[in-house]
Amino acid sequence: MRIFAIESSCDETAASLVDDGVKEIATVVASSSKIHEQTEGIVPEVAARKQVEYVVPVISEALDKSAKALGLKTIEDVVRGIDAVAVTSGPGLIGSLLVGVEAAKALSLAWGKPLIPVNHLVGHIYGNWLEAEVLPEFPAVVLVVSGGHTDLILMKGHGYFEYLGGTYDDAAGESFDKTARLLGISRYLGGALLSKKAAKCRKNTLSGRLPRPLLHEDNYDFSFSGLKTAVKRLVENEKNKVEVVACEFENAVVDVLVEKTIKAMKEKNVRSVILAGGVSANTQLRSRMKEAAGEVSVFVPPLKYTGDNSAYIASAAYFNQVYKKYEDIQANPSLGVMDKV
Numbered sequence: 001m002r003i004f005a006i007e008s009s010c011d012e013t014a015a016s017l018v019d020d021g022v023k024e025i026a027t028v029v030a031s032s033s034k035i036h037e038q039t040e041g042i043v044p045e046v047a048a049r050k051q052v053e054y055v056v057p058v059i060s061e062a063l064d065k066s067a068k069a070l071g072l073k074t075i076e077d078v079v080r081g082i083d084a085v086a087v088t089s090g091p092g093l094i095g096s097l098l099v100g101v102e103a104a105k106a107l108s109l110a111w112g113k114p115l116i117p118v119n120h121l122v123g124h125i126y127g128n129w130l131e132a133e134v135l136p137e138f139p140a141v142v143l144v145v146s147g148g149h150t151d152l153i154l155m156k157g158h159g160y161f162e163y164l165g166g167t168y169d170d171a172a173g174e175s176f177d178k179t180a181r182l183l184g185i186s187r188y189l190g191g192a193l194l195s196k197k198a199a200k201c202r203k204n205t206l207s208g209r210l211p212r213p214l215l216h217e218d219n220y221d222f223s224f225s226g227l228k229t230a231v232k233r234l235v236e237n238e239k240n241k242v243e244v245v246a247c248e249f250e251n252a253v254v255d256v257l258v259e260k261t262i263k264a265m266k267e268k269n270v271r272s273v274i275l276a277g278g279v280s281a282n283t284q285l286r287s288r289m290k291e292a293a294g295e296v297s298v299f300v301p302p303l304k305y306t307g308d309n310s311a312y313i314a315s316a317a318y319f320n321q322v323y324k325k326y327e328d329i330q331a332n333p334s335l336g337v338m339d340k341v
Helices: 033-039 044-070 075-080 094-111 120-128 172-182 191-198 225-237 242-268 283-293 310-319
Strands: 002-007 012-019 023-031 084-090 115-119 140-145 150-157 160-166 272-276 297-299
Touching: 002 044, 002 094, 002 310, 012 044, 012 310, 023 044, 023 310, 044 075, 044 094, 084 094, 084 120, 084 310, 094 115, 115 120, 115 310, 120 140, 120 272, 120 310, 140 242, 150 242, 160 242, 172 191, 172 225, 172 242, 191 242, 191 283, 225 242, 242 272, 242 283, 272 283, 283 297
Parallel strands: 002 084, 084 115, 140 272, 272 297
Antiparallel strands: 002 012, 012 023, 140 150, 150 160
């Protein structure tokens, strides 16, 4: 089954063609991140306006790229082989989501193809099904750690989720970015830069000084706003090298994420552990989760599928095929990982 997918939940506009949920034929991504660096944060109206500008060229380029990859002569030949159109319907920025949703509706109507809405958070999970030599086995514990979400889920099969826990306040990704700003590392999406700074720490002289929120609570929930506040107080009251503070902060976050996930892994007796979302690119999280899981297989997506990407939207659509009439699909910026689209 061949699915053409559109993703526009934040500041990127992307389109992909994917076969059977596992083979990416072509992907094109356009980003307005350079503009948002100047304003030190995403301006929703600016992001949406750029997506209005980008969406048609991105779709056209993705189709052209697909034709070349498939050895076809025309875009029309590509379209004839498409079985369905998929699109991110939420969560995200409402203006950005509308651009993608309306574009997908137009393609569905013009091409006469069925339309599949996809929950973006569920989409993140399916980065683990693309370009994979071995696929995850069920049941699996899934840790979704994207910029604004931290959720722990028991995945019993495709479309069969049980919510285990999530963050009470800041998500792990938010905490990384806000702490990077607090430490003067970066004023815009500095989580990855904070990790690079932490990697330069040769001796963590602050080991154990920052709290590990809810680490020993008998639940699967998270809380990271207090950790950010503890970093602020530490910086205000003591002089420490930035890389040392960054190292201790990263260790604190990873300690909690790993401990809670492994607790769920053992108590739910699962066959796989799956990481998904932007923070799943974190080297410490990947290596320590694999070490802690022992004989249970840990799956991490290729780095290009940790950020916003339309290829995994197509994959999620394939494995969770719920077709809707184009007029029935609405952009929903407030979707949670357990919400149906």
